Amino acid sequence: MLQGKKIILGICGSIAAYKAAFLVRLLVKEGAEVQVVMTEAAQDFITPLTLATLSKRPVLSTFTADKGQGQWNNHVELGLWADLMLIAPASANTLAKFAQGICNDLLTAIYLSARCPVVLAPAMDLDMYAHPSTQANLQKLRIYGNIILEAEEGELASGLSGQGRMAEPENIVTNLKQHFQQALALEGKKVLLTAGPTQEAIDPVRYISNASSGKMGYALARSLLAQGAEVILISGPSHETIAHHHLTLIQVKSAQDMYEAAHEHFTNCDIAIFAAAVSDYTPKIKYSKKIKKKEEELQVELTKTIDIARTLSTQKSEKQFTVGFALETHDEEANAYKKIREKNFNMIVLNSLNDQGAGFGYDTNKVKVILANNQEPKSFPLKSKQEVARDIVKLITENYHG
Structure with missing residues (x-):
């Protein structure tokens, strides 16, 4: 169901960013074209080189790829290119930006320009996830039509245990396959x-x-x-x-x-x-x-x-x-x-x-x-x-x- 699908994978600053390598590998294995977009904070957790190697596409993080050479990463074209935009992990900071319409980097600009379905997989510590402001942002994003993959329960990077873990890459891919399978229900009608x-x-x-x-x-x-x-x-x-x-x-x-x-x-x-x-x-x-x-x-x-x-x-x-x-x-x-x-x-x-x-x-x-x-x-x-x-x-x- 993912064969030939164009997927933008947004990666935010979270320890769960290391799972993005497994996620990209699974998506590519399913036949998807994956364009990785990283926030600046995400690069502290996993290198763009790893993700570019796995996705077979240059990783994007800024509006200009090579300053001085005029190469522009057009957020509007990227938003139109994709069949689906997946943010995994989605940090509390990025969720808040999406909910409030703040546009101060390439990822948020693509999100605001995207016409395709957007899937968000939150990842953060349990108290951050349970905080009323985070839950209010998630509810607002649901109202905007985004699909939320609820954080899973388990051991967290803080040493605490509770809800806040990013959904496992296998579970995310299963959800995406189900989404596109449903998307064919009215094909030809x-x-x-x-x-x-x-x-x-x-x-x-x-x-x-x-x-x-x-x-x-x-x-x-x-x-x-x-x-x-x-x-x-x-x-x-x-x-x-x-x-x-x-x-x-x-x-x-x-x-x-x-x-x-x-x-x-x-x-x-x-x-x-x-x-x-x-x-x-x-x-x-x-x-x-x-x-x-x-x-x-x-x-x-x-x-x-x-x-x-x-x-x-x-x-x-x-x-x-x-x-x-x-x-x-x-x-x-x-x-x-x-x-x-x-x-x-x-x-x-x-x-x-x-x-x-x-x-x-x-x-x-x-x-x-x-x-x-x-x-x-x-x-x-x-x-x-x-x-x-x-x-x-x-x-x-x-x-x-x-």
Whole structure:
């Protein structure tokens, strides 16, 4: 599963850095291309020469390889090159930098530029690992979508025994193989995904919309792409960004625009996920010029928009799998069950605005997933939206039998 995979291995200042030699050897043996990037502190524990010999690539640690000769180690290109970025060992110092967005060396610059999954294997003394600040940084990094390989228990360099040991190289490689094995689950499948809000124009400068940021939809797109899917993302206005060679991004504004784009691609998709917060109503009259302030009151007559999810999902073939979203404020489960039946979904993801940290605008979400095959609903705790997206995509791959 690692054959041909491009892996950046970041090594930080920790006694566990000596294990990096074994880790590089195992990764290369599995067929991976390994680019080692070391912090300055890491070089006090293991030499770049050892790692360069094992990886068969020069080890990088600074932005310029040979000062005066103009050789630049481009952190952006490195971040785009990699299929995965692994930090092992990840020191408390580097974890804190990643969590706070501090960028003062090549490794942190690559991390901030990377578009690939990032796996962190912490290593430090047990009290450092258990300290609230370290645990807060790890939680923040989880929210950012990083994969944390929890430190293992055992004897530490301090002579104490407890949790803080870096995961063993064999265990790390097993985790990476599992990650890439899962990443092939949707290879060759085409997924239609709607995301973000829609904007319904009143006049050239005013519109009706909602507070959707598009974060959940874009997180789903990243997880689907990581699983090997070809994704057609139809997005309403959003500040989120995404780029991938298997992604087609179609940007729209109104519900009608979104419907037309979705309708065009629906027939050819294997899976359709309707995550967009589509406006239910649109102004009956759309003024061509800005409405001037004259009267004390302005009445805007509204008419229903097309129900995109219902219209398309009720037309699906037996081989297509459709997923809806339900954002509710009351009678949550009853409304979700009603939608899954009426809209012919295979699966629906339920959000409640009564759950703190869930819903529009947050980086976190708390969901309950209901399947049409009468399985027990699956409830998930509050997680980062990227982790929630992975959970949803995992359930889709387990239940899609197209």
